[in-house]
Amino acid sequence: MTGTPRRAVRLLLMAAASLCVLLPLLRGATTVGAITEFGVGRDAAVAAQLGSALAMLTALLVSGRLVDAWGWPRVLRRALGAMAAGGAVAVTAGHPWTYLAGRAAEDAGSAGVLIAALASVPVLNLPGRITRVIGGAVAGVAGVFVLGANVAVRIDTAAGWRLGESVVPAAAALLLLAALRLLPRDRLPRSGLRPGPRQAPVCGPGVAAAALLAVAGLELGPLRDWSDPLVGGLLGAAAVLFAACRARTALLARRRPGPAPPGVPARAAAGAITAGATLGFTQLALTAAVPVLLLQRGVTVAHVTLSMSGYGLGMLAAGLTARRWRLTPLTSSSLGLPLAAVGLASLHFLPAEAGRAALVAGAVAVLVGFGLVVAQIPYLAGFLAALPRQRRAAASALYPVAVLFGGVLAQTVPGSTALLTGEGDARALSTVLWVACGAVALVATVLGRPVVSLTVAAAAGLQHLLLVALAGGSVADRPGAATAALAVGAAMGLVAWSRRQQSERLARVRANEIALQQAVLHPIPARLGDLRLTGHYQPATAGTGVGGDFFEAVRTPHGTRLLIGDVRGKGLQAVQTVTDLLGCFRSQAHETADLGELAARLDRQLARLAAARGDEELFATALLLQHRDGIDQVEVVNCGHLAPLRVDPDGVRATPVPALLPLGLGALGLGPAPAPTPLALPGGSALLLHTDGLSEARNSSGEFYPLGERLSVLRAADPGRLITGLASDVRDWTHQLSDDIALIALTRA
Numbered sequence: 001m002t003g004t005p006r007r008a009v010r011l012l013l014m015a016a017a018s019l020c021v022l023l024p025l026l027r028g029a030t031t032v033g034a035i036t037e038f039g040v041g042r043d044a045a046v047a048a049q050l051g052s053a054l055a056m057l058t059a060l061l062v063s064g065r066l067v068d069a070w071g072w073p074r075v076l077r078r079a080l081g082a083m084a085a086g087g088a089v090a091v092t093a094g095h096p097w098t099y100l101a102g103r104a105a106e107d108a109g110s111a112g113v114l115i116a117a118l119a120s121v122p123v124l125n126l127p128g129r130i131t132r133v134i135g136g137a138v139a140g141v142a143g144v145f146v147l148g149a150n151v152a153v154r155i156d157t158a159a160g161w162r163l164g165e166s167v168v169p170a171a172a173a174l175l176l177l178a179a180l181r182l183l184p185r186d187r188l189p190r191s192g193l194r195p196g197p198r199q200a201p202v203c204g205p206g207v208a209a210a211a212l213l214a215v216a217g218l219e220l221g222p223l224r225d226w227s228d229p230l231v232g233g234l235l236g237a238a239a240v241l242f243a244a245c246r247a248r249t250a251l252l253a254r255r256r257p258g259p260a261p262p263g264v265p266a267r268a269a270a271g272a273i274t275a276g277a278t279l280g281f282t283q284l285a286l287t288a289a290v291p292v293l294l295l296q297r298g299v300t301v302a303h304v305t306l307s308m309s310g311y312g313l314g315m316l317a318a319g320l321t322a323r324r325w326r327l328t329p330l331t332s333s334s335l336g337l338p339l340a341a342v343g344l345a346s347l348h349f350l351p352a353e354a355g356r357a358a359l360v361a362g363a364v365a366v367l368v369g370f371g372l373v374v375a376q377i378p379y380l381a382g383f384l385a386a387l388p389r390q391r392r393a394a395a396s397a398l399y400p401v402a403v404l405f406g407g408v409l410a411q412t413v414p415g416s417t418a419l420l421t422g423e424g425d426a427r428a429l430s431t432v433l434w435v436a437c438g439a440v441a442l443v444a445t446v447l448g449r450p451v452v453s454l455t456v457a458a459a460a461g462l463q464h465l466l467l468v469a470l471a472g473g474s475v476a477d478r479p480g481a482a483t484a485a486l487a488v489g490a491a492m493g494l495v496a497w498s499r500r501q502q503s504e505r506l507a508r509v510r511a512n513e514i515a516l517q518q519a520v521l522h523p524i525p526a527r528l529g530d531l532r533l534t535g536h537y538q539p540a541t542a543g544t545g546v547g548g549d550f551f552e553a554v555r556t557p558h559g560t561r562l563l564i565g566d567v568r569g570k571g572l573q574a575v576q577t578v579t580d581l582l583g584c585f586r587s588q589a590h591e592t593a594d595l596g597e598l599a600a601r602l603d604r605q606l607a608r609l610a611a612a613r614g615d616e617e618l619f620a621t622a623l624l625l626q627h628r629d630g631i632d633q634v635e636v637v638n639c640g641h642l643a644p645l646r647v648d649p650d651g652v653r654a655t656p657v658p659a660l661l662p663l664g665l666g667a668l669g670l671g672p673a674p675a676p677t678p679l680a681l682p683g684g685s686a687l688l689l690h691t692d693g694l695s696e697a698r699n700s701s702g703e704f705y706p707l708g709e710r711l712s713v714l715r716a717a718d719p720g721r722l723i724t725g726l727a728s729d730v731r732d733w734t735h736q737l738s739d740d741i742a743l744i745a746l747t748r749a
Contacts, residue, residue, distance in 0.1 A: 006124060008182055009120075009124065009182055009183070010124065010133075010137075012175065012178055012179060012182055012183075013076075013116075013117045013120055013137075014117075014136075014137050014140045014141065015171075015175055016076065016080065016113045016116075016117055016175055016179075017113070017114065017117045017137060017141055018140065018141045018144035018145075019083070019110070019113065019168060019171055019172060019175065020110040020111075020113055020114050021141050021144060021145050021148070022144060022145075022148040022167075022168060022171075023083075023106065023107075023110050023168050025145070025148045025149055026148065026164055026165065026167055026168055027103070027165070030161035030164040030165045031161075032161075033160065033161030033164075034099060034161045034165070037161070038095075038096035038099060039096070048100045048103065049219060050216060050219045050220065051100060051104045052103060052104055052107045053215050053216075053219050053404070053408060054212055054215060054216060055104040055105070055107050055108045055111075056107045056108065056110070056111045056404060057111075057211060057212060057215055057401065057404060058108065058208075058212065059079075059107070059108035059109070059110075059111035059112050059115075060111045060114075060115060060397045060400050060401050060404070061208045061211070061397060061401070063075055063079065063111060063112040063115040063116065063393070063397065064115050064119070064393045064394035064395070064396060064397035065393075065394050066112075066393075067115060067116055067119045067392075067393030067394075068392065068393045068394050072116040072117075072119045072120045072123065072393065073116075073179070073183035073184055075112055075115070075116045075119075075393075076112075076113060076116035076117070076120075076179055076183065077176060077179045077180065077183065078112065079109045079110070079111075079112025079113040079115075079116060080109065080113060080172045080173075080175050080176040080179060081109070081172075081176055082105055082106070082108060082109030082112065083106050083109035083110055083113065083168065083169060083172035084109075084169045084170075084172040084173040084176060085105065085109075085169075086102045086103065086104070086105030086106030086107075086108070086109055086169070087102065087106045087165060087166065087168050087169025087170075087172065088102070088166075088169050089101065089102030089105065090102030090103050090106060090165055090169075091162050091165050091166045091169065106168065106169070109172070111400070114400055115393060115396065115397055115400065116393075118384065118393075118396040118397075118399065118400070119392055119393035119396050121133060121134065121384050122384045122385060122387065122392060123392075127385040130381040130384055130385050131322055131326065131327070131377060131378060131381040132322070132323050134319075134322065134377050134380060134381050134384075135318075135319045135320065135321070135322030135323035135324075135377055136319065136323050137319070138315055138316075138318060138319030138322070138373060138377060139315075139316050139319030139320050139323065140319075141315070141319075142312045142313070142314075142315035142316035142318075142319060142369075142373075143312070143316060145309075145311075145312035145315065146309045146312035146313060146316070149305050149308060149309045149312065150302075150305055150306060150309060154302070206241055206242075206244065206245035206248075207242060207245050209241055210237075210238045210239075210241040210242035210245065211238070211401070211405075213234050213235070213237050213238035213241065214234075214235065214238035214239075214242075214405075215404075215405070215408055216234050217231050217232075217234030217235035217238060218235070218408045218409065218411065218412055219408060219411065220234065221235075221412055222411050222412055222414075222416065222417040265383075265386045265387075268379075268382050268383045268386045269383060269395070269398060271329055271379045271382070271383070271447060272379045272380055272382070272383035272398065272399050272402070273398055273399065273402040274379075274402075274443060274446065274447060275333075275375055275376050275379040275380070275402075275443075275447065276376070276379075276380075276399045276400070276401075276402030276403040276406065277402045277403065277405055277406035277409070278337075278372070278375075278406060278439065278440060278443045279372050279373075279376055279403055279406060280402065280403035280404060280405065280406025280407040280408075280409075280410070281406035281407065281409055281410045281436065281439055282340065282344070282368065282372055282406075282410075282436050282439070282440055283311075283372075283406075283407065283410075284406075284407040284410035284411065284416070285344075285410050285413070285416065285432050285433065285435070285436035286308075286311065286344075286365070286368060286436070287308075288410075288416050288419035288432055289347065289419060289429055289432050289433050289436075290304075290307065290308060290347065290361055290364075290365065291304050291308070292419050292429060293347065293350055293357070293361065293429060294307060294350075294354075294357060294358060294361055297350065297351075297352060297353070297354050297357045298354040299354045299357060299358045303354075303358045304358070306358070306362065307358045307359075307361040307362040307365060308361075308362075308365055309362070309365075310361070310362035310363065310364070310365030310366040310369065311365040311366070311368065311369035312369065313365075313366050313369065314365065314366040314367060314368060314369020314370035314371070314372075314373065315369045315370070315373045317366070317369075317370045318336070318369070318370045318372075318373035318374035318376075318377065319373070319377070321370075321374055322374065322377040322378070327374065327377070327378050328378055329375075329378040329379050329382060329447070330447075330448060330449065331378075332374050332375045332377065332378045332379075333375045333379075333443075333444060333447035333448035334444070334448035334449040334452045334500075335371075335374070335448075335452075335494075336370065336371040336372065336373075336374040336375035337371055337372070337375050337440055337441075337443060337444030337447065337448055337453070338371070338441070338444050338448070338452055338453050338456045338490065338493045339367055339368075339370065339371035339490060340367065340368045340370075340371030340372050340375075340440050340444075341371075341437050341440040341441040341444060341453070341456070342367070342456060342487075342489060342490045343364045343365075343367035343368040343371065344364075344368060344433055344436050344437040344440060345433075345434075345437045346360075346364055347361070347364055347433050348430065348433060348434075371440075372440075375447070375448075379447075380399055383396075383398075383399065384396060410436070413431065413432050413435045413436075414428065414431055415427065415428025415429070415431045415432050416428070416432050419432060441453055441457065449496075449500055451496050451500060452493045452496050452500070453493070455489075455492050455493050455495075455496040456489040456490060456492065456493035457489065458489075458492075459488050459489040459491075459492035459493070516546055520546045520550075520575065520578060520579055520582065521537055521546060521550060521551065521552070521578075521582070522552060523535065524551065524553050524744060525553060527749065528553055528554075528555045528560040529555060529559065529560040529627065529629045530560075530627065530629045530630065530748055530749050531560050531627055531746050531747070531748060531749065532719055532746065532747050532748070532749050533553055533562075533719060533744060533745070533746045534719035534720045534722070534723045534744070534745045534746075535551055535553070535723070535742075535743065535744050535745075536723045536726075536727050536741070536742075536743040537549065537551070537740070537741070537742050537743075538693075538727065538737065538740065538741040539740050540693065540737040540738060540739050540740050540741075546575050546578065547570065547574060547575070547739075547740035548566055548567040548568070548569060548570055548574035548575075548577075548578065548740055549564075549565070549566050549567075549578075549691045549693060549739075549740040549741065549742035550563070550564070550565055550566075550567070550578040550581065550582055550742065551563060551564040551565075551689075551742045551744055552564075552582055552585055552586065553744070554585075554586060554589050554590070556589050556590045557590065558589075558592075558593050558626065558628075559626050559627055559628040559629065560626070560627045560629075561589045561595070561598075561624065561625070561626050562624070562625040562626075562689065562744060562746070563582075563585050563589075563622060563623070563624055563625075564622070564623050564641070564689045564690075564691065564742055564744055565581070565620050565621050565622030565623065565639075565641060565663070565691070566620065566621050566622075566641070566691045566692065566693075566740075566742075567581070567619075567620040568617065568618060568619050568620065569618070573613075577606070577609065577618065577620065580605065580606075580609055581602060581605065581606060581620060581622075581663070584601065584602055584605040585598075585602060588601050588602070594673055595624055595626045595635055595637050595676045596637055596668075596673035596674040596675055596676055597673040598624060598637075599622070599624050599637045599639055599660075599663070599668055599673070599674060600668040600673045600674075602622065602624075602639075602663050603639070603663045603664060603665070603666065603667070603668040604666075604668075606618065606619065606620060606663045606664035607664055607665075607666050609664075610664055618664050619640075619662040619663060619664035619665055620639075620662055620663045620664055621639060621640040621641040621642075621662045621663070622639045622640070622641055622662070622663050623636065623637070623638050623639070623641040623642070623643075623644070623657075623689060624636070624637045624639075625644075625687075625689065625746075626676065627681070627746075632680065632681055632682055632683070632748065633678050633679055633680050633681055634678070634679050634681050634687070635676035635677065635678055635679075636655075636657050636676060636677045636678075636679055637660070637674055637676050637677070638657045638658065638659045638660060638677070639659075639660050639661065639662050639663050639668070640659055640660060640661055640662035640663075641659070641662075641691075642690060642691070642692060642695065643655050643656075643657045643659070644657065644679070644687045644688060644689050645687070645688045645690070645707070645708070645711065646679075646681075646685055646686070646687055646688075647685065647686045647687075647688060647711055647714075647715070647716070647717055647722065648682075648684070648685045648717075649684055649685075649715075649717065651712060652708050652711040652712050654708075655679050655687075656677075657677050657679065658677065660674055681747075681748055683748055684717055684747075685717060685747065686716075686717045686718070686719060686722055686745055686746065686747040687745070687746050687747070688711070688722065688726075688743065688744075688745050689743070689744040689745075689746075690707075690741070690742070690743050690744075691739075691740065691741060691742045691743075692739065693737065693738075693739035693740045693741035693742070694707060694726070694730060694741050694743065695707045696738070696739060697730050697733060697734045697737060697738070697739075697741075698734055698738065699733050699734055699735075700735060705730055705733050705734065710726070710729055711726075714726065714729070717747060718747070719745035719746060719747055720745075722745045723743055723745050726743060727741075727743070
């Protein structure tokens, strides 16, 4: 692609993809004129439909392999040539079978164009931009769809079917000239892109043959009869052949152990295939049902087409949404598919008056188009971005094949074929619409959030039942009442989705809070040396995880050492100070034998930090504690902090620990290191180390938490019970914490 503007190439690819969308629209408008001129009977029509489906499926599977071997530019040129040549044969045909053969070649060429366009996306774009690129391409194709749908309905009567069918091959020829000018002609080396000896193809000949047999059986079933031996034989042969291919693949994998080659990611492929099949299924159901519904109400063909153009407007909105916002597959499915299901359900309640029916049907088509396509884009983008380079194009064919299979499956719904031929009745309409609605709702439950789909269904159903109970069935079944019930369901679904999003966001915030807290404040071990410990930290501000309070407990060659304290200030600067102090303590606690000298080093570290920041008021209160194994006392250095409280079986008492100046004021570095104060720690007693966030917690009357009194009530010498009781009790005392709380309870084991 050196020397070729990428924007021009992208426009060429978008125009080629748009041609694939325009082809069935023009074909649908001109087929009647061609069949009338050639006198094509039912058998020939069945053969044409079957041949078109098989030609497209074969072209999809073969084109993927060819793109991997030759590169997408060469396949795109040949596919455009096939479209131009096939269309020319169909336009100039003088015999029905020549016409049908030209159509099949044109369909095969369009399939090749589609595969080349898909395979080019991950080549021309970085993975993170694929969603935006596909969104823009969908918006462009949707514009062509809207324009083409309204032109196609008039072209047959205005210019004749031959001129109408000449539009696509003429456009393909022009695009071929542009491709010859813009795209490189060099052939990619086969050795670099061919699968290695252990890389089984994405779709081998056996699986491809099984797919062709399955499509043939599914196409012939509704056209002939499901009890026809030919239909049963085709479907049975497809199932047997596919099972044999899978068994052979599993057997070869066992015989050749070793690391598996890069394959198609199963999760991404499953999502894209499911979404694509849903798109193909629903599109055909919509195309079969809506025109019949509108024609029954007296809507003209031109206005039917205008209503169906709403589907393209929905696609346009979905493409622009995906280009503007970064949608995830889960979010898009949770929002889009329930909206599409609501739209399909509302088609049962179209107004009887022609103008209103056309207007409502157009609005529904917009809703369905938006819902379906907005769910496709993230899945397709993720699928293309995750494909292995060696088999990218062959694997990318899975998505259009899924769309094709979805359309074929839709024709198996009772009444769908009759609707497509204009022979369907009200029962066929109802069956097709409800099956499509149920299928979309089921996929929404699988790919999206089940709670959203269930909320939509439950809210709409309850609203309908309420109307039946209060106003009667005749009122509840009116179009306005039914539409209102569905609108209530959709609104409740949006509320459920929003609530779920908020819950997940809060869960992520909480997880980040815990991760930050554990990264800065290491959890207090349950046991260190001869001490049993329990720690608790409660920040005053929810969602932060860490504040200005800190604690730590480490096992060193000099015994078990603990640190608890409170930094002046709040916010990120306080957290940075806490991190710096704890880092110093964790390193120096192992290197410094004297507890007083350790306090002096912390004092000097905080003084250096204050000087670096230019903050003359930076300080921290701290209490350092040390216990040597086998001794019934601890040593304490108190740097302006609250003295520990000792909880004995007979009561609570304050410990006589003199307080020095806080850390950071430089007092400990002026003379000799302070001497630790010994404190007795008899068996059955516990020491509580705490910050002022506990003792200064206020209730609604402004009264401080009565710590000594509440400890006397708790009378818990076990560290775990003591901390749990205090944490619960202070929450009951105050409606909102004004300061962080750090607690450590310890006792001799």
